[in-house]
Amino acid sequence: SDPKAEYIGTEPWTPKEALEGGEITDKADIFAYGLTLWEMMSLAMPHLELLEGEDDEKEVEEDEDQSLEVSFDEDAYYDRLGTRPAVDLEALGNSYRRMVELFYLCTEGDPVRRPSAAQILQALESNVPLNINPSEVIVID
Numbered sequence: 001s002d003p004k005a006e007y008i009g010t011e012p013w014t015p016k017e018a019l020e021g022g023e024i025t026d027k028a029d030i031f032a033y034g035l036t037l038w039e040m041m042s043l044a045m046p047h048l049e050l051l052e053g054e055d056d057e058k059e060v061e062e063d064e065d066q067s068l069e070v071s072f073d074e075d076a077y078y079d080r081l082g083t084r085p086a087v088d089l090e091a092l093g094n095s096y097r098r099m100v101e102l103f104y105l106c107t108e109g110d111p112v113r114r115p116s117a118a119q120i121l122q123a124l125e126s127n128v129p130l131n132i133n134p135s136e137v138i139v140i141d
Contacts, residue, residue: 012046016082017111027111033120034106037099038085041092047080084109098127 007018007028015031018024035046084107087100102123108114115123 011081012048014082015111016109019082025111026116027114030106030114030117030120031111033117034103034114035085037103037106038087041087041096041099041103042085046085047077047083 007014007024009018009028009032013032013035015028016022018028038046084104087103089100092100102120105113105115106120
């Protein structure tokens, strides 16, 4: 592993180990893939929830140029980076169960516990459960 190597990625999809200067493995991409699954299920970008007003309605202000200005809690955003966003299981229903399970596996906090790309492909093609072997980690130099 090259000590000068650094993770390059888009902030909301970056895993905790990359944010904290930890060892970057192939499992960093699996975390980003998990958040991409979340994005497709939620139709939103990870960790970019809007601020909510006191009456729990979203605050949106229209300015002079007729464009929308939306506020969000920057501190809360940075605190959530590298974590698994919540999933509304009730809204998704049973038809999304398999994708939700895959999302949870891919966004494990411990990179060793995330599936490999080959395991994900096998599970998607055969509809079999994912069996994770923690020794299958590739360190990226």
